[in-house]
Structure formats: structure tokens, C-alpha cells
Amino acid sequence: MNNKNQKMVSEITSMETDFAQWYTDVVKKAELVDYSGVKGCMIIRPYGYAIWENIQKDLDARFKKLGHENVYLPLFIPESLLQKEKDHVKGFAPECAWVTFGGQNELAERLCVRPTSETLFCDHFKNIIHSYRDLPKLYNQWVNVVRWEKTTRPFLRTSEFLWQEGHTMHETEEQAREETQKMLEVYRDFYADTLAIYAITGKKTEKEKFAGAEETYTIEPMMHNGIALQGGTSHYFGDGFAKAFDITYTDRENKIRYPHQTSWGLSTRVIGAIIMSHGDDNGLILPPKVAPIQTVIIPVAQHKEGVLEKANELKERLSRKFRVKLDDSDNSAGWKYSEYEMKGVPLRLEIGPKDIENNSCVLVSRLTRQKQFVSLDNVEDEVEKALRQIHDQLYERSKRNLEAKMFEAKTFEEFCDVAANNPGYIRAFWCGEAECEEKLKDATGGVKSRCIPFDAPAPKDNDVCVCCKKKAKHLVVWGRQY
RNA sequence: CUGGGUGUGGCGCAGUUGGUAGCGCGCUACCUUGGGGUGGUAGAGGCCGCACGUUCAAGUCGUGUCACUCAGACCA
Numbered sequence: 001m002n003n004k005n006q007k008m009v010s011e012i013t014s015m016e017t018d019f020a021q022w023y024t025d026v027v028k029k030a031e032l033v034d035y036s037g038v039k040g041c042m043i044i045r046p047y048g049y050a051i052w053e054n055i056q057k058d059l060d061a062r063f064k065k066l067g068h069e070n071v072y073l074p075l076f077i078p079e080s081l082l083q084k085e086k087d088h089v090k091g092f093a094p095e096c097a098w099v100t101f102g103g104q105n106e107l108a109e110r111l112c113v114r115p116t117s118e119t120l121f122c123d124h125f126k127n128i129i130h131s132y133r134d135l136p137k138l139y140n141q142w143v144n145v146v147r148w149e150k151t152t153r154p155f156l157r158t159s160e161f162l163w164q165e166g167h168t169m170h171e172t173e174e175q176a177r178e179e180t181q182k183m184l185e186v187y188r189d190f191y192a193d194t195l196a197i198y199a200i201t202g203k204k205t206e207k208e209k210f211a212g213a214e215e216t217y218t219i220e221p222m223m224h225n226g227i228a229l230q231g232g233t234s235h236y237f238g239d240g241f242a243k244a245f246d247i248t249y250t251d252r253e254n255k256i257r258y259p260h261q262t263s264w265g266l267s268t269r270v271i272g273a274i275i276m277s278h279g280d281d282n283g284l285i286l287p288p289k290v291a292p293i294q295t296v297i298i299p300v301a302q303h304k305e306g307v308l309e310k311a312n313e314l315k316e317r318l319s320r321k322f323r324v325k326l327d328d329s330d331n332s333a334g335w336k337y338s339e340y341e342m343k344g345v346p347l348r349l350e351i352g353p354k355d356i357e358n359n360s361c362v363l364v365s366r367l368t369r370q371k372q373f374v375s376l377d378n379v380e381d382e383v384e385k386a387l388r389q390i391h392d393q394l395y396e397r398s399k400r401n402l403e404a405k406m407f408e409a410k411t412f413e414e415f416c417d418v419a420a421n422n423p424g425y426i427r428a429f430w431c432g433e434a435e436c437e438e439k440l441k442d443a444t445g446g447v448k449s450r451c452i453p454f455d456a457p458a459p460k461d462n463d464v465c466v467c468c469k470k471k472a473k474h475l476v477v478w479g480r481q482y
Numbered sequence: 483c484u485g486g487g488u489g490u491g492g493c494g495c496a497g498u499u500g501g502u503a504g505c506g507c508g509c510u511a512c513c514u515u516g517g518g519g520u521g522g523u524a525g526a527g528g529c530c531g532c533a534c535g536u537u538c539a540a541g542u543c544g545u546g547u548c549a550c551u552c553a554g555a556c557c558a
Binding site: 018149331334362446 | 483549551552
């Protein structure tokens with residue numbers, strides 16, 4: 001009972017015992033989702049959706065600050081439109097859902113339920129881009145998309161999911177390339193500053209890049225168990241789609257040119273990243289900036305005179321700056337502690353007769369469970385300080401986790417050995433051939449290239465590919481993924 | 483798509499050689515409750531995943547099917 005690290009809620013399987021089961025337990029016990037009648041489609045419950053709303057609000061502000069505008073394009077893509085870019089259709093055709101009937105009548109052309117909207121945006125851009133004066137076009141949309149997945153898990157992989165997809169058009173290659181990198185940096189900063197998740201960023205190899213893209217950049221946070229989650233991607237398309245869709249503009253010299261294009265996306269999968277980066281055996285731990293409830297007030301001995309009044313007064317005060325909930329239900333205080341720990345509320349505030357007598361209250365961190373007695377006079381400042389500290393500690397812990405599970409391999413044998421015995425990432429040189437990627441994946445049962453990190457040193461003359469031993473072209477970070 | 487597991491009140495489970503569907507938690511009402519899931523009393527709640535079959539009789543046996551789940555292959 002006095003052991004602060006003791007597991008309070010027996011319904012949650014411990015991470016150690018079974019990480020996958022732990023994840024499912026947390027997702028359900030924290031009331032984030034429920035299963036629906038359609039395979040792979042999840043019901044996002046109010047508490048889970050509130051997290052998504054906070055994510056949207058934060059990201060949307062970042063996009064708008066950089067000049068992006070929100071739009072809405074249709075749910076359906078005519079098959080002929082999807083066919084226009086051949087790499088793109090090859091990548092997405094296997095997981096498209098098709099609408100073939102309209103009411104009683106079979107459609108002349110079947111309609112794909114959007115798996116992503118590049119083709120629709122291109123079809124629209126063709127109509128609205130004519131002059132360099134029409135560029136850049138910086139568009140974004142917050143929508144649902146459908147990809148008919150074989151194996152599904154809440155948030156991590158669902159047949160339907162919510163995301164934002166940014167689509168931009170630029171006059172020059174330089175501008176489009178800059179946009180691609182800039183938006184990945186927005187994601188990186190969002191992960192660090194808003195979600196308290198440390199991640200590596202870099203470029204995807206040819207084999208792993210988006211269908212139809214020239215280059216794909218990615219953010220790759222590592223989950224608690226050492227497995228990667230592709231946390232957001234930003235693509236540079238060159239003028240490939242523009243050519244396929246015949247989008248042209250007249251430049252400053254009165255010449256006809258193809259614009260250069262980007263797209264970038266981040267989905268509800270990010271909630272899975274939050275759960276698996278920060279959670280523990282007692283449930284969720286939410287980063288303060290997206291937590292639907294930042295501080296929960298638990299009155300102690302609430303039937304005693306003055307306690308609820310004081311608790312309400314505190315709620316009133318704190319609500320001006322924070323998202324606060326007062327739980328005055330007649331469950332016991334201990335029950336409430338466990339309940340809000342399970343739901344990942346980052347900070348708990350306890351207030352009882354003794355505290356009131358001392359003009360103080362107790363703050364308890366969800367992360368460390370440390371108790372802190374603070375004066376009611378400046379409780380707003382103390383709460384703010386505590387939340388900031390929890391954010392910083394979460395970030396540090398996430399960073400330590402990734403760094404502790406970052407290994408190196410010089411030889412094929414070393415690579416396989418690390419892959420088999422040490423869950424995490426592997427830094428290893430690579431020759432640039434897809435064949436070697438394939439070979440490493442087969443030899444390790446699923447370890448793939450995550451990215452060529454931005455901060456990777458250029459290979460020296462004597463650095464060789466971990467697989468074929470030919471001269472190395474890149475340092476690559478490898479790992480298993482969700 | 484391949485292979486394993488599971489489907490019984492909201493959740494977790496039991497149910498013997500086929501023979502009256504049970505338990506714990508939760509839920510409702512009332513009382514109780516001072517700092518880590520408080521204790522009590524009384525209640526409500528079931529097409530035993532679905533379909534077909536065997537049988538006097540099916541939660542139980544058979545066939546099929548659907549869903550969930552885990553591990554692979556594919557993907558954000």
C-alpha cells in the first residue's frame with residue numbers, strides 16, 4: 001500500500017507481461033475507443049476525441065501561421081482520376097474501397113473512397129492555377145480516409161482514420177523542397193514541444209517512399225518497447241503529378257511551366273504514439289498540452305463542511321488558465337486516484353480539511369507520483385510549474401528511451417544479432433541498393449530502414465554496407481515498425 | 483491473405499457423461515466512507531456471436547459463417 005510504484009489497477013496487463021495486450025487494455029480502460037460493427041473501424045469516444053481535438057487545434061494554428069488555408073475536397077475519387085499517376089495507383093489500388101452503386105443503379109464509373117487526396121487536389125489545381133501569381137497554393141484539409149487494411153489495431157492501423165493532409169503547389173523546385181522540409185520540421189517540433197516525444201527525422205529510402213513521390217521525409221518516434229511508429233510524413237513530388245494531370249502556369253518570363261508539389265500528413269495514429277511513448281502499467285500518461293483534463297481536483301472528506309466549496313472555488317480559479325475537472329462523485333478518494341491515473345491526467349490536486357486549515361493543497365504528478373504541498377495563494381503558478389515539469393520529464397524520458405535503444409552494427413552478423421536480441425533502432429551503413437534492404441529484412445524477420453537521418457555523418461572511404469560490404473552511401477537507421 | 487486463440491448480462495469469467503443459465507465486478511436505490519479502487523442492505527439486467535443440422539432435449543455435439551484478438555506478409 002505504501003509502495004508508490006505498485007500497480008493499482010489490476011485490469012491492465014503489465015507491459016512486461018504482454019505489451020500488445022497492455023496497449024489494448026489501456027485504450028479501452030481509458031475510454032479512448034470502442035469497437036464498432038465494421039471490421040477495422042473504431043468509435044473514438046469523447047475522451048479520445050478530445051485528445052484529437054487538442055492535437056488539431058495545435059497543429060492547425062502552426063499551419064495557419066505559415067500561411068496554409070483549410071479546404072474540403074470530396075470523399076469520392078472517380079477511378080479514371082486515380083489512374084492518372086501510375087506509381088500512385090499501383091501503391092494504393094490494393095487497399096481501396098469502391099462504391100459501385102448509387103441507390104438502385106450501378107454506376108457507370110466506380111468511385112474510390114479516398115485513401116489520400118493527391119489526385120483530387122491535382123484535378124482542382126488544374127482549374128485554379130494559371131499564372132505564377134496563383135502560386136504558391138498552400139492547402140490543407142482535416143478529413144477521414146479509408147484504407148482497407150488486413151490487420152487492424154485501434155489508432156495504429158484502422159480501416160478508416162482521421163488525419164490532416166496538406167497539399168501545396170510552388171513555382172520552383174527549391175520552394176517545394178523547402179516546404180517539404182519545413183513541414184517535417186513542424187511535425188518534429190510538434191512532437192517535441194506539444195507531445196513531449198523525442199524522435200529521429202530523416203529521408204526515406206527509395207523502397208520506403210510514398211507512392212508517386214520523388215522524396216519522402218519522415219518522423220520516427222520509438223515506442224516504449226523499441227518498435228518504431230511512422231509518426232508523420234512529408235513528400236516532395238517534383239512535377240510528376242503536374243505532368244500527369246497537365247497542370248501548368250505561365251511564369252514571369254511568359255513561359256509555360258509545371259509547378260512543383262508537396263504533400264504532408266499526420267493521422268490519429270499519433271494518439272497511439274502518445275500511448276506507447278508515455279504510458280505505464282497504471283495506464284495512460286498524457287502530455288499536458290493535449291490532455292483533455294490537465295488537472296483533476298479530488299476533494300478529500302468531501303462531506304465535511306467547506307471542502308466542496310473550497311474545491312469549487314479552486315476549480316473556478318484554475319479553469320481560467322487550465323483544463324480542469326472536479327470529481328465530486330461519491331466514489332472514494334482512492335478510487336478516483338486510480339481512475340484518473342488510468343486516464344493519464346498529468347496532475348492531481350487533492351484538497352481536504354487539513355489542507356484548508358493550512359491554506360494549502362496537494363499536487364501529485366502522474367509521472368513520478370511525487371506529492372507536493374503548495375500554498376493556495378499562488379496555486380495557479382504552482383500548477384503551471386508542475387505541468388511544465390511533467391512535460392519536460394516526459395520528453396527527457398522519451399529521449400532516454402530512444403538513445404538507450406539505439407545500437408550500431410558494422411557487419412551482417414552483428415546486425416542480425418542486435419536485431420534478434422535488442423529491441424530498438426540500429427545504425428548501420430548501407431550501399432543504397434534495395435536488394436540489401438530486402439536481404440536484411442528477410443534475415444531479421446522484419447527489420448526495415450526507418451530513414452537516413454538528417455544528422456547522419458557522411459560515410460568515410462572505409463565505411464562499407466552492413467549487408468554487401470560494398471562502399472557505403474548512407475548511414476541508415478533501421479528498426480521494426482507498427 | 484496465412485497460421486494460432488477466443489466468442490455466455492456492460493466488463494471479467496465458470497458451466498461436469500447433453501437435462502431449470504451461474505459467480506465476481508460494474509449498474510440502480512438507500513445508508514456508510516479522512517488522504518491509494520470503503521463497507522453494508524435491497525434490486526434490475528441473458529436470442530449462451532449468428533445460421534443450419536443431430537436429439538425427446540443443445541451454452542454443451544457436428545457443419546458452416548461472422549466478429550474480435552495474437553503472430554507473420556502489406557501499409558500512415
